[in-house]
Amino acid sequence: MAKEGAAEQPTSSRQPPSSTAAADGGPLYGQAEKDYHHLFNFTNNKAGMDKVDREKANQTIYEMSKNSSYFKNEQRKDDNRKEDIDRMKAHLEAYRNSQPEMRLKAEQSVRGVLQRLEKERESKRGSWWCHVDMDMFYCAVEIRDDPSLKDKPVAVGGPGMICTANYVARRYGVRAAMPGFIGKKLCADQGAELVFVGGNMQKYQAESMTVRRVLSEFDPHLKMGSLDEAFLNLTDYLKENDLDSHEGRVKVATEIREKITEATRGLTASAGIAPGRMMAKIASDFNKPNGQTIIEERDAAGFMDSLSVRKIPGVGKVGEHKLEALNIKTCRDILDNAVLITQACSDKSTQFLLRAAMGIDGEGRASERKSFSCERTFRATQDRKFLEEKLRDIAESLAEDLKSHFMRSRHITLKVKTADFKVKQLAMPLSRSTDEADDIDAGAQRAFSKYIDTHGDDTKAPPAIRLLGIKCANLTHVFGGTGPDGEEREAPKGTIDYFLQQQQKQKGGKGKASEVGDISIEIEDDEQMDQIDQMGDNADAPAGDDHPGNQLLLPDIIDLEEWEEDVDVNHPQPQPPSCSSSPCQPAPSSASLQPSLPLPLPQKRQLPQSSAAAQPKQPAPKRGKKGGKRNQDAATVCVSGPMDALLKRMADRKAAGGGGGGSSAAGGGGVDGECIELD
DNA sequence: GGGGTCCAGAAGA
DNA sequence: TTCCATCTTCTGGACCCC
Ligand SMILES: Cc1cn([C@H]2C[C@H](O)[C@@H](COP(=O)(O)OP(=O)(O)OP(=O)(O)O)O2)c(=O)[nH]c1=O
Ligand SMILES: [Mg+2]
Numbered sequence: 219m220a221k222e223g224a225a226e227q228p229t230s231s232r233q234p235p236s237s238t239a240a241a242d243g244g245p246l247y248g249q250a251e252k253d254y255h256h257l258f259n260f261t262n263n264k265a266g267m268d269k270v271d272r273e274k275a276n277q278t279i280y281e282m283s284k285n286s287s288y289f290k291n292e293q294r295k296d297d298n299r300k301e302d303i304d305r306m307k308a309h310l311e312a313y314r315n316s317q318p319e320m321r322l323k324a325e326q327s328v329r330g331v332l333q334r335l336e337k338e339r340e341s342k343r344g345s346w347w348c349h350v351d352m353d354m355f356y357c358a359v360e361i362r363d364d365p366s367l368k369d370k371p372v373a374v375g376g377p378g379m380i381c382t383a384n385y386v387a388r389r390y391g392v393r394a395a396m397p398g399f400i401g402k403k404l405c406a407d408q409g410a411e412l413v414f415v416g417g418n419m420q421k422y423q424a425e426s427m428t429v430r431r432v433l434s435e436f437d438p439h440l441k442m443g444s445l446d447e448a449f450l451n452l453t454d455y456l457k458e459n460d461l462d463s464h465e466g467r468v469k470v471a472t473e474i475r476e477k478i479t480e481a482t483r484g485l486t487a488s489a490g491i492a493p494g495r496m497m498a499k500i501a502s503d504f505n506k507p508n509g510q511t512i513i514e515e516r517d518a519a520g521f522m523d524s525l526s527v528r529k530i531p532g533v534g535k536v537g538e539h540k541l542e543a544l545n546i547k548t549c550r551d552i553l554d555n556a557v558l559i560t561q562a563c564s565d566k567s568t569q570f571l572l573r574a575a576m577g578i579d580g581e582g583r584a585s586e587r588k589s590f591s592c593e594r595t596f597r598a599t600q601d602r603k604f605l606e607e608k609l610r611d612i613a614e615s616l617a618e619d620l621k622s623h624f625m626r627s628r629h630i631t632l633k634v635k636t637a638d639f640k641v642k643q644l645a646m647p648l649s650r651s652t653d654e655a656d657d658i659d660a661g662a663q664r665a666f667s668k669y670i671d672t673h674g675d676d677t678k679a680p681p682a683i684r685l686l687g688i689k690c691a692n693l694t695h696v697f698g699g700t701g702p703d704g705e706e707r708e709a710p711k712g713t714i715d716y717f718l719q720q721q722q723k724q725k726g727g728k729g730k731a732s733e734v735g736d737i738s739i740e741i742e743d744d745e746q747m748d749q750i751d752q753m754g755d756n757a758d759a760p761a762g763d764d765h766p767g768n769q770l771l772l773p774d775i776i777d778l779e780e781w782e783e784d785v786d787v788n789h790p791q792p793q794p795p796s797c798s799s800s801p802c803q804p805a806p807s808s809a810s811l812q813p814s815l816p817l818p819l820p821q822k823r824q825l826p827q828s829s830a831a832a833q834p835k836q837p838a839p840k841r842g843k844k845g846g847k848r849n850q851d852a853a854t855v856c857v858s859g860p861m862d863a864l865l866k867r868m869a870d871r872k873a874a875g876g877g878g879g880g881s882s883a884a885g886g887g888g889v890d891g892e893c894i895e896l897d
Numbered sequence: 898g899g900g901g902t903c904c905a906g907a908a909g910a
Numbered sequence: 911t912t913c914c915a916t917c918t919t920c921t922g923g924a925c926c927c928c
Binding site: 567 | 912913914915916917918919920921922
C-alpha cells in the first residue's frame with residue numbers, strides 16, 4: 219500500500235456545509251450484500267432511496283431477474299470484469315515487488331503532479347458555478363397535469379421500462395432504468411399500486427425551455443446539460459449584484475428555485491452552488507428533492523474528501539468496483555493512493571480521477587452534436603423480412619430527424635442486439651453525405667446483410683434479434699436554410715463552411731455541405747480553394763476516399779431533378795438556392811415551440827413503450843484530450859469511462875498480442891465486402 | 898511511430 | 911404468461927496503411 223503524502227489538506231471541516239437537512243450519504247457497502255446485487259444498476263443510494271428497505275428490494279429484483287436472458291448476460295459481463303480486476307491486482311502486486319528506486323521515482327512524480335494540481339486549483343479560485351436539476355422531471359410534469367396522481371407511486375414509462383418515478387414510488391425501491399414489471403412488483407409487495415404514465419417529450423421540452431428562460435436571467439450563457447439540468451456561471455451575477463457572500467449565494471439559489479417553480483406552475487428544482495461545475499453538480503443532488511446546497515471555497519476540500527468515489531460524475535458502477543478492488547472508496551482515498559492509480563490507470567484516467575478528487579473541473583463537453591440515432595426493441599425474431607422492414611422504418615425516422623435539423627450524414631452504424639442481449643455494431647461509410655431514407659436504408663441493409671452472412675451460415679441459422687438501430691454520424695450542416703430554432707444558419711467567417719455558403723449563395727446552387735465540427739481551416743491559396751471546391755462535389759468516384767472496400771456507393775445526385783422532387787410541403791428543404799434570406803421556415807419540429815433561445819439540440823426521443831411492442835409479422839466527466847483529438851464520432855470504447863483503463867491495460871500487458879480482446883472481427887477499416895452501386 | 902477506422906463497453910439523462 | 915429503453919458522448923485497444 220503506497221501511502222503517499224498527497225497534497226497537504228487544508229484544514230477541512232469534514233462537514234458538508236449544506237443549508238438544509240443533511241442526508242447521510244454514506245456508501246453503506248459491505249456487510250452481507252449478496253454478491254449479485256452489484257449487478258443491478260439501481261442499488262446505489264440515489265435521491266429518494268434513503269428509506270428503502272434495500273435488502274428486500276434487492277431480493278425481489280433478484281428473484282424476478284435470475285432466470286432471464288438479461289440477467290445471464292449481465293453475469294457474463296460481470297465475469298469478464300472480474301477477470302480484468304484479477305489481472306489488475308496481479309499487476310499491482312508486481313509493482314509492489316518492483317525495485318524500490320522505481321517506486322520512489324513513481325512516488326516523486328506523483329507528488330509533483332499533485333502539487334501542480336493544487337496550484338491549478340488555487341488559480342481557479344473565485345469563480346462560482348450553479349447546477350440546477352429538476353426533481354423527478356418527467357414525472358413531476360405528469361403529476362402537475364394530473365394532480366390525482368400526487369400521492370400515488372407513479373412512474374413514467376411502462377411495464378417494459380421506467381424512465382423515472384416520483385418520490386412516493388422511490389420509497390418502494392422504484393428507480394429510473396428499472397423494468398416496469400419489477401417496479402410494479404416492488405410496490406405490490408407492500409400493498410401499493412404503481413401507476414404508469416406514458417411520457418410526452420414535447421411537454422418536457424416545452425417545460426425545459428421555460429426553465430431555461432428563467433435561468434438565462436442569471437447567466438445568459440448557461441449550458442443545458444439535458445432537458446432537466448443546467449450549469450450556470452454565477453461569477454458575474456454575484457459580483458454585479460453584490461451577492462458574493464455565503465448569504466448571497468443562499469439567496470440566489472433560493473431565488474432561482476422559486477422562480478422556476480413559479481414559471482412552471484409548480485415544478486420544483488434542486489440547486490447546488492460551488493466553486494466548480496463538478497462540485498456544483500454533486501451539491502445539487504445533496505438535498506434533493508426541492509433543496510439546495512452551497513459549498514464555500516474553504517469547505518470544498520473537506521467536502522470532496524468524504525465523498526464516495528461513486529459521486530464523481532464519470533465513475534459509475536464498474537468504476538466504483540474497480541477502485542474498490544484497490545481499496546479506494548472515497549475521494550480522499552484517491553489522493554492518498556494516487557501512486558496506485560498512476561500505476562494502474564491510463565494517463566487520462568489518472569488525470570481525471572486526481573482532478574476530480576480535488577474538485578477540479580475537467581474540460582466541458584463538445585458542443586456540436588455528433589450523431590443521430592434511432593433504435594427499436596421488439597419481440598426477438600429471426601424473420602428476416604420483418605427485420606428488414608424494421609430497419610427501413612428506422613431509416614425513415616432518422617432521415618426525417620436529419621432533415622428537420624438540416625443535417626446530413628456520411629457514416630452510418632448498424633446496431634444489432636440478439637435475444638441473449640449481446641450487442642454488435644457494424645460500420646458503413648457512405649460515399650457522400652445524405653439525409654435520404656433510401657440511402658440510409660441502403661447502407662443499413664447492406665450492413666445487415668453482412669451481419670447475417672457472418673452470423674449464420676448454411677449450417678446454422680442466424681440468431682434471433684431483439685433490437686435494431688441505426689446511427690448517423692460524420693455530420694454535415696446544410697446551410698442556407700433556417701435551423702429548427704428559426705435562426706438562419708451561417709457559418710463562421712474563415713471556415714470552409716463559410717466559404718461554401720458564400721459560394722452557394724453566389725451560384726444559387728444546391729446547398730453544399732461541409733464537415734461539421736471544429737474544422738475551421740483558413741482558406742489561403744488557390745490550391746486549397748480547389749480542394750474545397752471539390753469537397754461538395756461528390757460526383758467523383760470515392761476511390762480515394764475512405765475505405766473503398768467497405769463503403770456504400772450512393773447514386774450521384776442530379777441537382778435540378780432532386781431539387782424539384784424535394785420541394786414538398788411537408789418537408790421544406792433547407793437548401794433552396796439563394797434562400798439566404800431564409801424564406802423557408804423550418805419544419806414544425808417540436809423544437810420551435812418557444813422563444814428564440816438557441817436550444818441545445820433537443821433530441822427526438824422515443825419513450826419506452828409498453829414492453830415488447832411490435833411482433834414479427836428500440837455518462838461530466840470532462841476528459842482531457844491528449845495529443846490528437848478525435849474527430850467526428852468514432853464511437854467509443856472501453857469499459858468504463860475513465861476507470862477501466864486499469865483493467866484493460868493490465869489485461870493485455872499480460873496476454874499481450876493475442877487475438878484476445880472482444881472484437882472477433884478485428885478493427886481497422888479492413889472489413890471487406892464489395893461496394894454495391896444502388897440505383 | 899504516426900495517421901486513420903472499427904468496435905465493445907461505460908456512463909448519464 | 912411474459913417481462914429489462916432510448917439517445918448521446920467518450921475512452922481505449924485492435925488493426926490498418928503508411
Ligand atoms: C436516469 C434517467 C433519466 N431519464 C429521463 C427521465 C428523467 O425525468 C430525466 C432527468 O433525469 P434525472 O435528473 O436523472 O432524474 P429525475 O429528474 O427524474 O429525478 P431526480 O433528478 O429528482 O433524481 O431524464 C431517462 O429517460 N432514463 C434514465 O435512465
Ligand atoms: Mg432531475
